[in-house]
Amino acid sequence: MKDKKLVVIQLSGGNDYLNCVIPYNNSNYIDNRPNVRINENEVIPIDSNIGLNPVMQPMKDLYDQNKVAILHGVGYPVPNRSHFRSMDIWHTAEPTKVGTEGWLGNAINQMYPKHDNVVAAVNFGAGLPRALVAHGAPVAAVTDLDSYGFLNHINEENNRLDALSAFKDMYAQAIGTGPVMDYLRQTGLDALKGADILSTVTSEYSSDIEYSMDNSFSKAMKGAAQVLQADIGTRICYTQHGSFDAHTNGIALQEGLLKHVMGGIRDFYDDMKAANKSDDVIMFVFSEFGRRVKDNGNGTDHGSGGVAFVIGDSVKGGQYSEYPSLKYEDLLEGDLRFNLDFRSVYSEILEDWLGVDAIPVVKGAYEKVGFLT
Amino acid sequence: MTTVDYSKDVSLLAHLLRRASFGPTPDEMDYAVEVGYDNILKEFLNPKEADLVPHDMIRRYHVAQSDLRNQGAAYWIYRMLMTKSPLREKMTLFWHRIFATGWAKLIQHRPILNQIDMFRTHGMGKFDDLLIELSKDPSMIMWLDNQDNHGHNINENYGREILELFSMGVGNYTEDDIKETARAFTGWRVVNPEYMSIKMRNNTARPYGYMSWQFEYDDEDHDKGLKTILGQTGNWNGEDAVRIICEQEGTAKYLARHLYHYFVEDELPVPQWPHEPPRNPEAIDLMVQSYFDNDHSIKAVLGTMFTADFFKDIPARYARIKSPAEMVVGALRLAGPIELPSMDLLAAEDACTNMGQALLNPPSVEGWQGGTEWVSTGAYVQRVNFVSKVLSDPDKIGLRNIIDKIKEKASSSNLTHTQLVDFCLDILGPLDVMDSTKSSLNKYISRYPDLSWSDKSGSDSFDEAVVSLIQLIVSSIEYQNA
Numbered sequence: 001m002k003d004k005k006l007v008v009i010q011l012s013g014g015n016d017y018l019n020c021v022i023p024y025n026n027s028n029y030i031d032n033r034p035n036v037r038i039n040e041n042e043v044i045p046i047d048s049n050i051g052l053n054p055v056m057q058p059m060k061d062l063y064d065q066n067k068v069a070i071l072h073g074v075g076y077p078v079p080n081r082s083h084f085r086s087m088d089i090w091h092t093a094e095p096t097k098v099g100t101e102g103w104l105g106n107a108i109n110q111m112y113p114k115h116d117n118v119v120a121a122v123n124f125g126a127g128l129p130r131a132l133v134a135h136g137a138p139v140a141a142v143t144d145l146d147s148y149g150f151l152n153h154i155n156e157e158n159n160r161l162d163a164l165s166a167f168k169d170m171y172a173q174a175i176g177t178g179p180v181m182d183y184l185r186q187t188g189l190d191a192l193k194g195a196d197i198l199s200t201v202t203s204e205y206s207s208d209i210e211y212s213m214d215n216s217f218s219k220a221m222k223g224a225a226q227v228l229q230a231d232i233g234t235r236i237c238y239t240q241h242g243s244f245d246a247h248t249n250g251i252a253l254q255e256g257l258l259k260h261v262m263g264g265i266r267d268f269y270d271d272m273k274a275a276n277k278s279d280d281v282i283m284f285v286f287s288e289f290g291r292r293v294k295d296n297g298n299g300t301d302h303g304s305g306g307v308a309f310v311i312g313d314s315v316k317g318g319q320y321s322e323y324p325s326l327k328y329e330d331l332l333e334g335d336l337r338f339n340l341d342f343r344s345v346y347s348e349i350l351e352d353w354l355g356v357d358a359i360p361v362v363k364g365a366y367e368k369v370g371f372l373t
Numbered sequence: 374m375t376t377v378d379y380s381k382d383v384s385l386l387a388h389l390l391r392r393a394s395f396g397p398t399p400d401e402m403d404y405a406v407e408v409g410y411d412n413i414l415k416e417f418l419n420p421k422e423a424d425l426v427p428h429d430m431i432r433r434y435h436v437a438q439s440d441l442r443n444q445g446a447a448y449w450i451y452r453m454l455m456t457k458s459p460l461r462e463k464m465t466l467f468w469h470r471i472f473a474t475g476w477a478k479l480i481q482h483r484p485i486l487n488q489i490d491m492f493r494t495h496g497m498g499k500f501d502d503l504l505i506e507l508s509k510d511p512s513m514i515m516w517l518d519n520q521d522n523h524g525h526n527i528n529e530n531y532g533r534e535i536l537e538l539f540s541m542g543v544g545n546y547t548e549d550d551i552k553e554t555a556r557a558f559t560g561w562r563v564v565n566p567e568y569m570s571i572k573m574r575n576n577t578a579r580p581y582g583y584m585s586w587q588f589e590y591d592d593e594d595h596d597k598g599l600k601t602i603l604g605q606t607g608n609w610n611g612e613d614a615v616r617i618i619c620e621q622e623g624t625a626k627y628l629a630r631h632l633y634h635y636f637v638e639d640e641l642p643v644p645q646w647p648h649e650p651p652r653n654p655e656a657i658d659l660m661v662q663s664y665f666d667n668d669h670s671i672k673a674v675l676g677t678m679f680t681a682d683f684f685k686d687i688p689a690r691y692a693r694i695k696s697p698a699e700m701v702v703g704a705l706r707l708a709g710p711i712e713l714p715s716m717d718l719l720a721a722e723d724a725c726t727n728m729g730q731a732l733l734n735p736p737s738v739e740g741w742q743g744g745t746e747w748v749s750t751g752a753y754v755q756r757v758n759f760v761s762k763v764l765s766d767p768d769k770i771g772l773r774n775i776i777d778k779i780k781e782k783a784s785s786s787n788l789t790h791t792q793l794v795d796f797c798l799d800i801l802g803p804l805d806v807m808d809s810t811k812s813s814l815n816k817y818i819s820r821y822p823d824l825s826w827s828d829k830s831g832s833d834s835f836d837e838a839v840v841s842l843i844q845l846i847v848s849s850i851e852y853q854n855a
Contacts, residue, residue, distance in 0.1 A: 012737065082537060084739045088644055098645050118750070126729040128749040141751025143727045150754055151848075153762040159841070166817035166845055167757075173809035174850055180639070180694070183745055184850045188757075191750035243478075243737060247518040247530045296528050298521055333548075 004353050005235055005281040007224050007268070008104070009261065010129065012242030013083065016254055016300055017290030017307045017336065021070060021323075024051050028293070028326035036250040036295035046070075050323060055259045058266035059309070066317030067269075069371035071308040071345060073324040075338025079289065079304030083245070086288040091130040093343055093362045103346055103361050104236055105134025110356040111235060112137075118194040121236040122227050124220035132238055138186075140194040145223045149199045150192055168192060201230045209271040213263040217241040221264035225271040228281060235354065244287060250299040261285070265311065273313075282312035282353060282372075286342070292334050293326060305336030308345060310371050314353075320369050344369050381409060387802045388690050391855040392636050393417050393679065394459035396703035398771065399778055399800055414679050418497070418672055420458030445482035446725065446732035447718040449489055453702045454711050460675075464496040465489050466698055467635050469732070472507055472539055473740030474516045476733045484512040484586045485733050497672040500628065500664070501619045504540065508611050511563045511586030517738070520562050522555055524596040529555040534738055535618070544647035545623035546603060553600040557614040560595030563588060619669055622661070629660035632674060637684055638692040639744035656683040691805070691854040694747050697728035697756070699855060704760040704847065707801070709771030724759040728752045748853070756853065761844040767836040775800055776839050780826060787825030790818050797842050806851045818842050 019036065023029045024043040043051035044060050052060055062068050076095040080086045092099025108120045118138040123129065125143065132139045142148055150167070154160035171188045174181065205226040211218045217239065224237035241261055246253045265283060272278040290306035305324050321340040324330070330337060343362040350358040352372050359365060386405045390397040393414070397405070405413045449465075456462045469489065476485045488510050495503045507513055508531070514520055517531040532555025536546045564587045600609045602617050609617070618624055630651050634640035637656065641649050651657045659681060660674050667673030678684055695703070701724050705711070711718075725732055729752050730741055741747075748756075767776060779796045780786075788796070794814045798804050806814075818824075821838040825831050846852060 082533075082543070083737055084644055085543070098648050123749070123751070126726055126731065126752070128729075128746070128751075139749065141749040143751060143755070148751075148754065151758060151761060151844075153758065153765060162817070162820060163841070163845060163848075166813060167848055169816065170810050170813040170845070170849055173813060174807055177807060180745065180854075181850060184694075184748060184853050187748050187750055187753050188850060191753040191757075194750050195754055243475075245737075247528060248521050296521065297523075297526055299518070299528075301529060 003280050005228050007283045008238045009283055009285040010240035011244050011287035012240050013245035014289045014291055014302055015244040015287035016246060019254055020053050021307050022051050023049060023323055026326055032294045035297055036300055053258055055255045056262055058262040062311060063317060067311055067315055068317050069310040069315050070319045071340060072321040073305050073339035074308045074342050075305045076342055081302040083288060090288055093346060101134040102131040104131045105137040106361045107350055107354055107356045108137040109134050117233050118190045119197050119232055119234050122234050124223050124239040129238060138190040145202055145226060148195055150195045197232050201226050204230055207271050209267055209274055211267045213260060215260050217260045217264045221268040225268050229275045229277060246299045247301060248299040278313045282310055282314060285309040290336060293331060294334060303335040305338040314373050316371055316373050320371055341366055381406060383803055385685055395699055395706055398706050399775060417460035418676055420461040444719060445476055445486050446722040449732060450718050450721045454705055461493055465492040468492040468496050470740045471631060473735035473738055474512050475735055479512055479515050488512045500669040500671055501615055504615045505612060508561060509588040511588055514563050519558055522559050524559045524594050527555045531558055540618045541621055541623035542627045542646055550603055553602045554614050556596045556600050557609045558611045560591040561611050562591055625661040625664040626657060629657045632678060637689050639694060642742045653683055693855045694744060694853055695855045696747060697725045697730035700756050700760055701725050704763040707771050708763050709769045727755040757848045760847045764843050764847055765840060767840045776836055786827045790815055793818060793824055797846060801846055804851060810849055817845055
């Protein structure tokens with residue numbers, strides 16, 4: 001499974017499940033959403049009860065080709081409605097205590113126990129999500145692939161090479177001066193090595209696919225395509241888009257962002273397909289929680305239970321699990337009850353796609369969902 | 374009695390300037406040595422009223438700069454570069470990190486810059502006053518939707534975050550406290566928002582900037598029923614909620630831990646605080662005591678902290694990783710003064726963003742965690758590239774000043790390689806480095822065989838050597854820390 005690649009798309013801020021994958025003729029949906037509701041005539045139906053948000057046609061096209069698994073009611077027991085904490089739970093797969101290790105960081109360490117692949121995972125965007133963090137796991141974080149390189153303001157090549165070699169000398173020697181200094185030292189060295197490798201990626205990329213939208217998400221997805229097509233050993237790409245925190249202006253805010261996400265997903269898929277590499281990559285889309293069933297007048301507050309998607313040629317398209325009940329008596333403090341533990345989803349991705357052991361990551365055995373072919 | 378020793382201890386003074394300012398420039402250091410630790414701290418804690426050209430004068434005489442005020446982060450960076458009251462500016466950054474508000478949701482920069490101005494005014498005052506100002510701050514009201522928090526239908530966003538993120542942290546309150554606090558803040562809103570947003574979109578009136586939102590209290594929309602907040606029951610309004618919050622031990626502890634994390638030593642990430650004790654519980658207790666002894670004065674807590682041994686002692690030195698803003702502003706201050714705001718500062722704003730701290734546009738309401746989270750391989754590339762580039766031009770005033778000071782310090786018109794390394798480390802701090810770093814620097818500078826400046830060509834080559842060496846020093850592991 002060494003050639004299998006994962007692209008994680010994090011919808012930050014809490015993507016409203018009800019208006020993303022819509023139970024459009026459910027009377028509880030209609031009653032609870034007097035203001036923040038998508039009308040039945042605008043919904044893109046996928047069956048007689050459920051449809052997609054009007055901006056999600058690109059995903060509908062892929063769904064019709066059986067490339068999209070819709071995972072209903074994803075969550076975890078005792079939901080936490082803090083963005084922070086809930087995202088942390090998803091990142092560390094630790095719902096009951098504070099985890100220190102990211103689920104993908106752990107996977108990277110399993111794949112490369114000697115920490116010798118500095119571009120095993122590439123994050124697109126500023127900073128690093130905790131999902132990718134684990135002791136010793138090197139992760140490259142790229143804001144702009146086109147200008148990625150060290151000390152590139154030094155024009156004279158010999159001077160630059162001298163400075164780079166002095167940099168390396170300085171960092172290589174600084175051993176054993178405490179955990180923080182060691183972390184800085186290793187990060188500096190990994191950055192140097194990763195920059196060398198990644199600097200070759202854009203020049204080798206050629207594609208006929210035009211990315212249709214000009215936004216940070218589209219740029220990140222194009223970057224992921226460039227990195228994955230270059231075969232430099234990258235197994236995981238990660239990016240996030242948001243904020244979906246639609247306490248107000250619920251519909252417009254969510255649709256604007258979903259439009260970006262759809263464009264990026266579709267163009268990335270086509271790009272990988274055109275490069276003949278679409279069999280080896282899946283996209284996993286998630287958010288830290290769904291939103292409250294009842295709207296607040298103009299938006300929605302934090303909720304629990306959400307929807308996730310797995311997309312790609314190696315995915316068995318369809319709907320998995322069930323849409324949680326919207327009946328008042330079935331809700332948990334006004335929110336949807338989860339019926340699919342996200343650790344089941346992780347277990348399948350980890351074991352059946354990335355080929356690593358899931359139990360040390362999710363701390364137990366979870367029944368797999370079955371969305372991979 | 375003679376002055377106590379620590380007052381003139383250059384390493385300690387440099388430590389103070391790294392924390393309470395943006396890292397020493399040679400001139401700042403000279404001044405600190407002249408007046409001593411206690412006096413410089415007193416100046417920092419009692420900032421001058423205004424420390425730069427007023428906005429209206431900038432608009433009148435430097436019209437282009439009004440546009441910069443629509444690039445909020447660049448404008449703020451300009452203030453950080455210019456300030457003569459660096460601790461006040463560091464505190465605005467501190468509050469922005471905790472009360473993290475993003476302009477993207479507000480569509481315009483002006484109200485959020487007004488929020489930063491408010492931090493400048495109240496950021497070292499009484500914590501109660503700050504929280505009330507925050508609750509009335511139009512950008513916060515829009516950011517956390519208190520605009521939609523009505524007497525008949527609460528929006529609990531602000532009620533939640535004032536407890537979870539802005540005062541005491543998880544574990545000190547219940548879900549009911551959140552709802553009750555939200556009820557207390559019903560009717561706290563922005564004047565005529567629909568009109569304001571139309572006006573804003575139709576704005577053609579640059580350079581006068583966008584409309585400024587104003588706070589108003591709408592008594593008719595306020596829920597006047599009894600509320601129980603943190604065990605106290607009454608007909609509470611927002612001011613009462615703030616009073617009750619500020620009386621809590623949990624609030625004092627949370628504030629103290631944030632200050633410790635920001636000024637003394639990197640703490641664990643905030644989400645772990647409810648589960649893990651502080652690194653230095655005695656330090657937190659001392660600061661909590663100071664908070665209650667001094668009527669919730671933030672300035673008093675800062676004074677307690679900066680004069681305590683736990684701050685001055687060796688283990689606290691270099692025990693924090695510099696934030697992107699500290700990296701960027703520190704380097705620009707070192708490179709030399711900027712006379713006027715200019716659009717060049719957009720590059721500084723971008724640099725902060727690329728290093729992981731998009732000022733005025735935090736990743737979420739939780740702000741930034743700091744510590745090792747500032748450092749990833751991508752951020753590392755950005756840190757090293759930006760700072761070394763800023764310090765690559767020997768004709769920049771600050772660098773020229775550094776070169777001249779090094780020449781003055783030498784007894785003849787040449788230096789040995791080890792002398793030059795020592796002088797540079799000294800003038801950039803002093804910056805303490807590992808022996809291995811020093812030997813790498815020595816090895817590197819030997820690429821310049823001759824370090825004399827008796828003639829013009831020698832002088833140019835000497836300047837080049839100093840500048841290359843400085844670029845490498847600021848790329849070191851040690852320089853990443855404050």
